[in-house]
Amino acid sequence: MSDWTPFIVGLFAFCAMGGIAFVFGQYYVRSIHLNRRLPATPGSASVESGGGQGSIAALVARHFDEKRFGIDEATRGKLRLTLVQAGYFRRDAINFYVFWRLAAVVLVPLTAYLLLQFTAQNTAPPLKLVAIVIAGALGIFAPDAFLSRKRGRLESEYRTVFPDILDLLVVCVDAGLSIEGALDRITGEIAKRSRNFGINLAVMGAEMRAGRSFVDALGSMADRLIIPEARSLVALLRQSREIGSDVGEALRVFSDEMRDKRLLRAEEQANKLAVKMTLPLALFIFPVVLVVVMLPVVIRVSAMIHTKL
DSSP, X not given: OGGGHHHHHHHHHHHHXXXXXXXXXXXXXXHHHHHHHHHHSTTOSOOSOOSOOOHHHHHHHHHOOGGGGTOOHHXXXXXXXXXXXXXXXXXXXXXXXXXXXXXXXXXHHHHHHHHHHHHXXXXXXXXXXXXHHHHXXXXXXXXXXXXXXXXXXXXXXXXXXXXXXXXXXXXXXXXXXXXXXXXXXXXHHHHHHOHHHHHXXXXXXXXXXXXXXXXXXXXXXXXXXXXXXXXXXXXXXXXXXXXXXXXXXXXXXXXXXXXXXXXXXXXXHHHHHXXXXXXXXXXXXXXXXXXXXHHHHHHHHHHHHHXXX
């Protein structure tokens, strides 16, 4: 029976990796379909892939409902907002989050065990146990770290696109459109530049068509975008409507300020480049230059020493 153990473990690992590849393939196909449809129907309220639920999605919907795992309403709302901020707009995103959390807790220690079993068989059992425990901790914290990293990347993307959105809003408002009509008009153009920002604008348009006020829908979108510039825009439009000032002029001034901030951020990144290049220079380039310069000297000195000897 022990002779069959490596074969059974290897077969189980192969099936697990195949299942992961299948899930990623299904997600990639749905993302491509969504990316193709969104610019063509910018005002559509549908921001999910809709039909074509695969077997994995059906499995997750059937067995990984968040209500079965004791997630209360408040925690579910916070988790839903976190997933939306990370770019996951599916209705069942929480179910997939629960599935991947459990899969990471099981698969990461299992992978570590298999690697130790086939590549480091002579390792002491306590060291193997420590490695498996570390892998288990990594499986617990890796999904949240992944979401946090993706939120940071989307935040940087939103800050880059935001001044362009304001410029388009200024053009549309100056052309005679209302601020609501301007946002609906630019959704398709923004989706070509940033898919996730386009989805947020489409969701905002769907909320307004469902009866929500413009300011409330804009505030909800600012919460999803997690950038202070969006909250500043909400405050600006709310004050402009309350006091009756010119929205176009306020947007023009705000747009100039956002473009200046984007330029300052670019200059800041450029100034950090010299400091970031110090470590690669010291580790990779400087030793090579030192070897190239000193090698002829070392060869001559060694030749002279051998000649005298």
